[in-house]
Structures are given as structure tokens and as C-alpha cells.
Amino acid sequence: MPEETRTPKVLSKDIFQSTIDCEKSKWVNVVKITYKNQLGKDATWESAERTTRPPGVEIDGVGIIAVLEGEKDEPARILLQKQFRPPVGRMCIEVPAGLIDAGETPEECALRELQEETGYYGQIVKTEDGMERSCMMYNDPGFCNTNLHFIHVKVDLMDPRNKKPEPKLEENEFIECFTVPLRDMWQICRDLEKEGYAIDARVGTLAEGFEIMKKWSHIW
Structure with a gap:
């Protein structure tokens, strides 16, 4: 029987220190996202995100x-x-x-x-x-x-x-x-x-x- 699936959700997000110094980066951060998947297990995902979106705005x-x-x-x-x-x-x-x-x-x-x-x-x-x-x-x-x-x-x-x-x-x-x-x-x-x-x-x-x-x- 397959394991019960659940709604996945993000648990945390950490900024990587990569070839770009994220503290000095003007446009983008590289991040590691920790989330809970459909099986209820913790998992991670590497991603990029813009740093230019104004506060309170939904789109880039x-x-x-x-x-x-x-x-x-x-x-x-x-x-x-x-x-x-x-x-x-x-x-x-x-x-x-x-x-x-x-x-x-x-x-x-x-x-x-x-x-x-x-x-x-x-x-x-x-x-x-x-x-x-x-x-x-x-x-x-x-x-x-x-x-x-x-x-x-x-x-x-x-x-x-x-x-x-x-x-x-x-x-x-x-x-x-x-x-x-x-x-x-x-x-x-x-x-x-x-x-x-x-x-x-x-x-x-x-x-x-x-x-x-x-x-x-x-x-x-």
C-alpha cells in the first residue's frame, strides 16, 4: 500500500554563501529551502530568488x-x-x-x-x-x-x-x-x-x- 500523502509545506530557507557574496549581491540570492513533502518527511531544495521585489508586492x-x-x-x-x-x-x-x-x-x-x-x-x-x-x-x-x-x-x-x-x-x-x-x-x-x-x-x-x-x- 502506498504511504499516505500530505500537503507539502516550506519549513525554512537558508541563504547560501556561494561564488557570489550574497550580502553584496544586488539582484539575486541563492537559497536552500527546507520543506515537508507529501510523505510528511523533511526535504531540501536549492533555489534562486530575486532581491528586488518591493515589500508587500506579490510580483517581480x-x-x-x-x-x-x-x-x-x-x-x-x-x-x-x-x-x-x-x-x-x-x-x-x-x-x-x-x-x-x-x-x-x-x-x-x-x-x-x-x-x-x-x-x-x-x-x-x-x-x-x-x-x-x-x-x-x-x-x-x-x-x-x-x-x-x-x-x-x-x-x-x-x-x-x-x-x-x-x-x-x-x-x-x-x-x-x-x-x-x-x-x-x-x-x-x-x-x-x-x-x-x-x-x-x-x-x-x-x-x-x-x-x-x-x-x-x-x-x-
């Missing part, structure tokens, strides 16, 4: 699904970015994103980050159920506690402010923006991968969603 930041709309007959395009990421040693294809500031809503964070990183002014678009943000999503829950909301944003290319977007990047930020048609996103991701780019999971998952809709639209 936002990902921005920014769709550019121009003339009526033009296909909708999604705004993407190219940015070098040292952990993978390659240029990555990403959506605009950023960390939330204290006192900021996810929607406010999205519009601020969009303007800073891309120069575009956006408008929040509500989902079908009237919400302005996605469910809370965890980027890699087996490795870290980082989480975010996706925010849907429309960029009106007819808005005079969006004619010549001027990003306001920080000194250590090097971001190249580009757009692709939503309908071609899956194939473009495959082509970019062949060129040596790393595809961020948020971009790849979004593209896979579009492809799944195409393949199973007959039973949607």
Missing part, C-alpha cells in the same frame, strides 16, 4: 504583449526585442519586460517600461473577462521564485507620439526593438533560432500558442 515584474496597429488593412505586428543575456551567452529574443517599482500597479509598470525600453506610448487592452492582466505566472518554478503578469498593450501607430519612438535606456542597457506579424511569429522564431538567437520562453510559448490555434482551429 511584467511581460508586455505590445501589438502595433496601423492602417486597417495592415496585419497586426508584435513588438519584440534583441538583448544579450550573459547567463546563456547569446542574444535573446524577448518581449519588452521590466521589474515593478514600489507603489506601482502592473499596468502602470507595463506602460512605463514600454516607453522606457521602446519609446512607444501604449494603451492597456482588457481581456475578454474584463481583466487588465494575465494570471500570475512563474518563469521557472523548479529553479526560482520569479513571477510576473502579462499585460496586453495596444500601440497605435497613428498616434503622433509613436511616429518617431525614442527609448530611454539605462547606461548598461543595449536593446534592439523589431516587429513581426503575429501570424508569422512561430516560423520567425524557428528562423531566428537557426541564426543563433536564444528564444525567451515567454516568446516561444506565445508563438506555440498561435501555432496550436492554427493546427486545432477546426475543433476550437
Whole structure:
């Protein structure tokens, strides 16, 4: 007979002293979590966590699904970015994103980050159920506690402010923006991968969603 299972719960968390001095680390801690598993036994898990989340805030930041709309007959395009990421040693294809500031809503964070990183002014678009943000999503829950909301944003290319977007990047930020048609996103991701780019999971998952809709639209 299998042992009785129980609801697991975290018991404690210890910060590791690793190759990074955690007391001096600006962005991340490496931790060892002690928890009680489904069998009621103590177990441990090694993890990373951001140190940037403001007190009392539930999320680390936002990902921005920014769709550019121009003339009526033009296909909708999604705004993407190219940015070098040292952990993978390659240029990555990403959506605009950023960390939330204290006192900021996810929607406010999205519009601020969009303007800073891309120069575009956006408008929040509500989902079908009237919400302005996605469910809370965890980027890699087996490795870290980082989480975010996706925010849907429309960029009106007819808005005079969006004619010549001027990003306001920080000194250590090097971001190249580009757009692709939503309908071609899956194939473009495959082509970019062949060129040596790393595809961020948020971009790849979004593209896979579009492809799944195409393949199973007959039973949607």
C-alpha cells in the first residue's frame, strides 16, 4: 500500500554563501529551502530568488504583449526585442519586460517600461473577462521564485507620439526593438533560432500558442 500523502509545506530557507557574496549581491540570492513533502518527511531544495521585489508586492515584474496597429488593412505586428543575456551567452529574443517599482500597479509598470525600453506610448487592452492582466505566472518554478503578469498593450501607430519612438535606456542597457506579424511569429522564431538567437520562453510559448490555434482551429 502506498504511504499516505500530505500537503507539502516550506519549513525554512537558508541563504547560501556561494561564488557570489550574497550580502553584496544586488539582484539575486541563492537559497536552500527546507520543506515537508507529501510523505510528511523533511526535504531540501536549492533555489534562486530575486532581491528586488518591493515589500508587500506579490510580483517581480511584467511581460508586455505590445501589438502595433496601423492602417486597417495592415496585419497586426508584435513588438519584440534583441538583448544579450550573459547567463546563456547569446542574444535573446524577448518581449519588452521590466521589474515593478514600489507603489506601482502592473499596468502602470507595463506602460512605463514600454516607453522606457521602446519609446512607444501604449494603451492597456482588457481581456475578454474584463481583466487588465494575465494570471500570475512563474518563469521557472523548479529553479526560482520569479513571477510576473502579462499585460496586453495596444500601440497605435497613428498616434503622433509613436511616429518617431525614442527609448530611454539605462547606461548598461543595449536593446534592439523589431516587429513581426503575429501570424508569422512561430516560423520567425524557428528562423531566428537557426541564426543563433536564444528564444525567451515567454516568446516561444506565445508563438506555440498561435501555432496550436492554427493546427486545432477546426475543433476550437
